[in-house]
Amino acid sequence: MRFTLPSPAVFQRLIQSAFLIFCLYSGWKFYHFVQWMTGHSEIPVTRPASVEAFLPIAALMGLRRLLESGVWDVVHPAGLAIFLAALGMALLLRKGFCGYVCPVGLASGLLNRLGRKLRLSRVPGPRVDALLHAPKYALLAFFLYTVFVGMDLRAVEQFASNPYNFVADARMLHFFLDPSSLTLMVLAGLAVLGVLLRSAWCRYLCPYGALLGLLSWGSPVRIRRDKDACVQCGRCSASCPGGIPVHLRDDVRSPECVGCMRCQSVCPVPGCVTLRAWGRDVPFWSIGLGCVALLLAVWLLADSQGLWHQNLPENMLRMLYRQAF
Ligand code: SF4
Ligand code: SF4
Incomplete structure (x- = not known):
């Protein structure tokens, strides 16, 4: 029996769905952990460290502290490990984290699909598009400036030892489970957008x-278009979730490329769109499987070095959780 590879789109959805299920499972387990810590349940539950993936600001603070003092964050150690894995993925595998791991990327893809079905989805012209990119870079500049310039090491350490930081993950869970009407309105607005x-x-x-x-x-790793073979049908650009005009580029190195390989799968000319790494063609699944492998490797390494699980006194945590909730 011959094994047939799924299409790039199906392959991407499979990996994204696996990560979504894992996130939901972690959230469900964490909910029961918080119930136990706050005395609402008698059943002891182990805290799933992976929930720290949803604390990127704490991870950024942890990175600053690691770079300056060499100390690994003990409050959200897994969050720092996952953040470093995401940075490593970007350096090696383009924005594979966004394309295959992040559940918001999956939600974004599904909304995009709905928009196409309803014939409402648009890609703005280049000037408006460039202007619309400004908010995310402004937000990034703000966070980087605040953490790496605006705060000194002492302030970062104070943030790390603040009781709010200790229960930030539970606050995040609460945010998702009991959203305010303003939160719901913002989420609905983002979904429409x-x-x-x-x-x-x-x-x-x-x-x-x-x-x-x-x-x-x-x-x-980058996408390569063979301009001599290309028939300029524009299908690659029309299918690209990053809104990249692939049919006009020889090499796609855009910061919007998530490595989904839809451009390759819709191209009518065999071999016209390829995935290249270090000057060689590589299979379409390299980015997705590479991301999974890198994340697993970081998890195994961090866990083996005692840099994955929080190692804080249970009584102190229990008191902080009870105070917060
Ligand atoms: S250029 Fe290709 S691989 Fe990159 S995001 Fe667009 S469709 Fe996906
Ligand atoms: S889908 Fe292929 S043939 Fe069509 S424009 Fe893109 S690269 Fe060229």
């Missing part, structure tokens, strides 16, 4: 993606 504008959140608003996109410029 995602239907109207292709990948609106990821392309125009997410500072995390902006950082990964900038780092991805250094990635050895």
Whole structure:
């Protein structure tokens, strides 16, 4: 029996769905952990460290502290490890984190699909598009300036030892489980925007993606279009979630490329669009599987070095959780 590879789109959705299920499972487990810590349940539950992936500001602070003092964050150690893995992915595998790992990327893709079905999805012209990119870079500049310039090491350490930081993950859970009406209105607005504008959140608003996109410029992996073979049908550009005019580029090194390989799968000319790394053609699944492998490697390494799980006194945590909730 011959094994047939799924199409790039199906392959991407499979990996994204696996990560979404994992996130939902982690959230469900963390909810029961908080219930136990706050005395609402008698059943002990282990804290899933992976929930720290949803604390990017704490991870950025942890990175600053690591770079300046060599100390690994003990409050959200897994968050720092996942953040470093995401940076590594960007440097090696373009924005594979956004394209395959992040659940918001999946939601963005589904909204994009809905927008196309309803014939509402648009990609603005180059000038408006460039202007719309400003907010995410402004947000990124703000966070980088605040953490790396505006705060000294003492302030970063004070942030790390603040009780708010200790229960930031539980506050995040609370934010998702009990959203205010303003939060719901903002989320609804973003969903509508995602239907109207292709990948609106990821392309125009997410500072995390902006950082990964900038780092991805250094990635050895890129999309290559054979301009001699190309028949200029424009299908690659029409299918690109990053709104990249692939049919006009020989090499795609855009910070918006998430490595989904849709451009390759829709191209009618075999071999016209290829994925290249270090001057060689590589299979379309390299970015997706590379991201999974890198994340697993970082998890195994961090866990083996005791840099994954929080190692804080249970009584102190229990008191902080009870005070906060
Ligand atoms: S250029 Fe190709 S691989 Fe990159 S985001 Fe667009 S469709 Fe996906
Ligand atoms: S889909 Fe292929 S043939 Fe059509 S414009 Fe893009 S690269 Fe050229």
